[in-house]
Amino acid sequence: MANTVDSNEIINDFATKEYEHGFVTDIEMDIAPPGLSEDTIRFISAKKEEPEWLLEWRLKGYRAFLKQDLPEWQNFKLPPIDFQGISYYAAPKNKKKYNSLDEVDPELLATFEKLGIPLNEQKVLAGVAVDAVFDSISVATTYKEKLKELGIIFCSFGEAVQEYPELVKKYLGTVVPHSDNIFAALNTAAFSDGSFVYIPKGVRCPMELSTYFRINTQGTGQFERTLIIADEGSYVSYLEGCTAPMRDENQLHAAVVELIALDNAEIKYSTVQNWYPGDKEGKGGVYNFVTKRGACRGANSKISWTQVETGSSITWKYPSVILQGDNSVGEFYSVAVTRNKQIADTGTKMYHLGRNTKSRIISKGISAGHSNNSYRGLVHVGAKADNARNFTQCDSLLIGSECGAHTFPYIETKNNTAMVEHEATTSKIGEDQIFYLNQRGIDSEKAVALIVNGYAKEVLNQLPMEFAVEAQKLLSITLEGSVG
Amino acid sequence: MLSIKNLHADVEDKKILKGIDLEVKAGEVHAIMGPNGSGKSTLSSVLAGRENYVVTEGEVQFEGKDLLDMAPEVRAREGLFLAFQYPVEIPGVSNINFLRTALNEIREYRGLPALEAKEFLKLTKEKQKLVEFDAKLINRSLNEGFSGGEKKRNEILQLAMLEPKLSILDETDSGLDIDALRIVSNGVNKLRSENNAFVIITHYQRLLEYIVPDYVHVLYDGRIVKSGTKELALELEERGYDWLKETYPVTENAR
Numbered sequence: 001m002a003n004t005v006d007s008n009e010i011i012n013d014f015a016t017k018e019y020e021h022g023f024v025t026d027i028e029m030d031i032a033p034p035g036l037s038e039d040t041i042r043f044i045s046a047k048k049e050e051p052e053w054l055l056e057w058r059l060k061g062y063r064a065f066l067k068q069d070l071p072e073w074q075n076f077k078l079p080p081i082d083f084q085g086i087s088y089y090a091a092p093k094n095k096k097k098y099n100s101l102d103e104v105d106p107e108l109l110a111t112f113e114k115l116g117i118p119l120n121e122q123k124v125l126a127g128v129a130v131d132a133v134f135d136s137i138s139v140a141t142t143y144k145e146k147l148k149e150l151g152i153i154f155c156s157f158g159e160a161v162q163e164y165p166e167l168v169k170k171y172l173g174t175v176v177p178h179s180d181n182i183f184a185a186l187n188t189a190a191f192s193d194g195s196f197v198y199i200p201k202g203v204r205c206p207m208e209l210s211t212y213f214r215i216n217t218q219g220t221g222q223f224e225r226t227l228i229i230a231d232e233g234s235y236v237s238y239l240e241g242c243t244a245p246m247r248d249e250n251q252l253h254a255a256v257v258e259l260i261a262l263d264n265a266e267i268k269y270s271t272v273q274n275w276y277p278g279d280k281e282g283k284g285g286v287y288n289f290v291t292k293r294g295a296c297r298g299a300n301s302k303i304s305w306t307q308v309e310t311g312s313s314i315t316w317k318y319p320s321v322i323l324q325g326d327n328s329v330g331e332f333y334s335v336a337v338t339r340n341k342q343i344a345d346t347g348t349k350m351y352h353l354g355r356n357t358k359s360r361i362i363s364k365g366i367s368a369g370h371s372n373n374s375y376r377g378l379v380h381v382g383a384k385a386d387n388a389r390n391f392t393q394c395d396s397l398l399i400g401s402e403c404g405a406h407t408f409p410y411i412e413t414k415n416n417t418a419m420v421e422h423e424a425t426t427s428k429i430g431e432d433q434i435f436y437l438n439q440r441g442i443d444s445e446k447a448v449a450l451i452v453n454g455y456a457k458e459v460l461n462q463l464p465m466e467f468a469v470e471a472q473k474l475l476s477i478t479l480e481g482s483v484g
Numbered sequence: 485m486l487s488i489k490n491l492h493a494d495v496e497d498k499k500i501l502k503g504i505d506l507e508v509k510a511g512e513v514h515a516i517m518g519p520n521g522s523g524k525s526t527l528s529s530v531l532a533g534r535e536n537y538v539v540t541e542g543e544v545q546f547e548g549k550d551l552l553d554m555a556p557e558v559r560a561r562e563g564l565f566l567a568f569q570y571p572v573e574i575p576g577v578s579n580i581n582f583l584r585t586a587l588n589e590i591r592e593y594r595g596l597p598a599l600e601a602k603e604f605l606k607l608t609k610e611k612q613k614l615v616e617f618d619a620k621l622i623n624r625s626l627n628e629g630f631s632g633g634e635k636k637r638n639e640i641l642q643l644a645m646l647e648p649k650l651s652i653l654d655e656t657d658s659g660l661d662i663d664a665l666r667i668v669s670n671g672v673n674k675l676r677s678e679n680n681a682f683v684i685i686t687h688y689q690r691l692l693e694y695i696v697p698d699y700v701h702v703l704y705d706g707r708i709v710k711s712g713t714k715e716l717a718l719e720l721e722e723r724g725y726d727w728l729k730e731t732y733p734v735t736e737n738a739r
Contacts, residue, residue, distance in 0.1 A: 439533075439556055440560055440586035442585055443555075454625070
């Protein structure tokens with residue numbers, strides 16, 4: 001790791017400063033009483049020293065939230081959610097801290113070990129107090145300087161509101177309106193923090209941007225808000241999360257991600273989601289209800305979503321693309337793995353509005369145990385979308401005989417030049433396949449990993465190299481013990 | 485190398501093997517012939533350790549170790565190879581990646597380091613030529629969309645790569661045309677050595693014209709009823725299997 005003298009100083013500075021204050025007793029720490037009201041929202045907004053327009057927008061979101069009921073169209077039973085039982089402001093998040101790794105769940109540590117996560121990072125992920133994560137900080141510092149030279153803005157959402165209010169105001173809520181759905185409305189009202197990215201005209205971001213390398217993101221998980229703008233002719237690849245299982249005390253995650261691609265711009269957004277899935281009965285797991293949507297606003301623009309979903313007790317999300325610009329392209333590549341009593345209901349919506357727009361959907365569901373895995377997708381072709389093209393492929397792989405796989409594809413076309421293709425398959429990992437691999441010296445765990453990775457290859461190939469390797473390991477670990 | 489003593493086995497509560505005795509030494513090729521339903525494929529499945537095949541009596545020693553006590557993958561790592569009658573397809577897993585995983589698992593078990601990519605590719609190329617395996621198929625998904633003949637040839641390629649001590653060929657000749665049969669047999673003949681052994685399970689004598697066995701056994705009603713040399717295969721070809729019914733009446737199958 002190349003460190004300048006300056007960044008070393010910063011690290012030392014940071015390390016000692018953190019040490020002085022400790023992690024639990026931050027002077028700035030405030031926790032709002034549980035429950036959501038206009039007063040809480042005003043309190044949050046004031047704490048963050050937000051401008052008046054943003055407070056108004058939050059309040060609009062709150063009123064929209066009050067008017068909406070929980071959805072009932074899903075094919076699983078949604079447990080009741082006590083919105084008034086959640087604390088909507090805690091800075092930093094009151095995540096349980098440990099004094100040493102010895103206090104952490106050994107199963108979690110075993111997983112870290114298998115993933116090859118360095119010790120310092122293990123501590124951060126598990127929530128153990130550390131002085132500083134030297135590698136990540138130095139990386140982050142060097143990254144930031146390099147990005148600055150190119151005019152790329154990559155900072156926390158709160159920072160963006162203070163430093164670049166015009167950009168935030170211009171684009172915020174233009175892809176996911178404040179009243180879009182009940183969880184998006186809740187996020188609008190109570191979002192904690194998140195990420196902001198702006199790539200200037202003609203700039204190709206030279207590195208994968210990842211929240212993992214940003215120092216100021218800890219404890220912003222629950223109602224995160226991400227806004228990414230790729231100006232004309234620019235390109236960015238963004239990685240969300242990391243492949244290690246994140247410990248989190250929050251039950252409900254209702255994040256919103258908005259992507260905006262202007263003329264000839266391209267955004268590639270990759271997610272590896274591995275939140276706590278709960279115990280064997282699914283108790284205590286995270287509900288991951290996320291609204292992700294991108295707008296290909298400019299001509300020849302492209303937005304590509306890639307996701308590997310292995311965690312959470314319920315995953316409910318549909319990363320979508322609005323293909324407004326002529327010749328724009330939307331892509332969705334997904335692998336969703338469920339086991340035990342996990343539920344994943346995920347897919348995408350592709351709205352073809354401009355001419356010659358293209359979309360491609362590849363969804364791979366893998367279900368084991370008593371889990372349920374659904375693909376739910378919409379391909380919409382508007383009246384003006386001449387020559388729209390879509391190709392959809394949804395495959396389901398079953399492990400064992402107690403799990404379920406479901407496919408809900410919706411197609412709406414208002415233009416008869418559209419070509420929409422849909423292919424679907426369901427297969428089962430056969431005992432014959434496992435025995436065949438056994439007979440070549442490969443044990444059953446490795447056999448399943450090999451079969452599953454082969455099955456998901458088309459999607460994993462879309463991930464940036466390093467991420468793909470970790471995702472492969474993660475798939476193998478997730479399915480350990482699912483067979484036999 | 486392989487010593488089977490009084491082996492009895494059931495499938496779904498049905499007695500299939502009813503007391504098999506067989507000795508196979510290094511350097512030998514044994515052919516096991518018999519009519520459909522005599523227990524030929526059951527024998528290969530029991531030896532490889534397939535689930536649902538229950539051994540009720542008898543013992544099997546492989547290189548002095550209790551074979552029946554080992555998990556299927558351990559038997560493979562110890563050097564037992566089964567060329568399947570119906571090789572499975574595994575979409576998305578490339579042939580080459582599969583071969584490398586298998587080879588390295590076996591090497592690890594034997595205390596050898598994993599082969600580096602370069603060495604591995606060299607070895608693959610070598611073996612590919614030896615068994616006349618189409619190079620185009622090596623990067624394709626394992627057996628996916630392969631013809632019957634290509635699948636069988638892939639089994640022989642794996643055999644060549646993994647260099648087992650004992651190879652069991654389960655009706656490898658079924659569904660092969662004459663050219664494929666010749667290629668498969670040539671491959672096996674090239675791989676024969678003083679140190680390894682083959683058990684060839686077949687219905688027809690045809691394969692044995694290409695792979696000449698040292699011993700031929702007739703399996704009938706779950707027992708080896710007759711053993712001899714390669715001439716026995718010719719006799720079977722001439723007489724068929726019907727005479728067995730009269731000579732060896734079928735015993736009770738239900739348990």
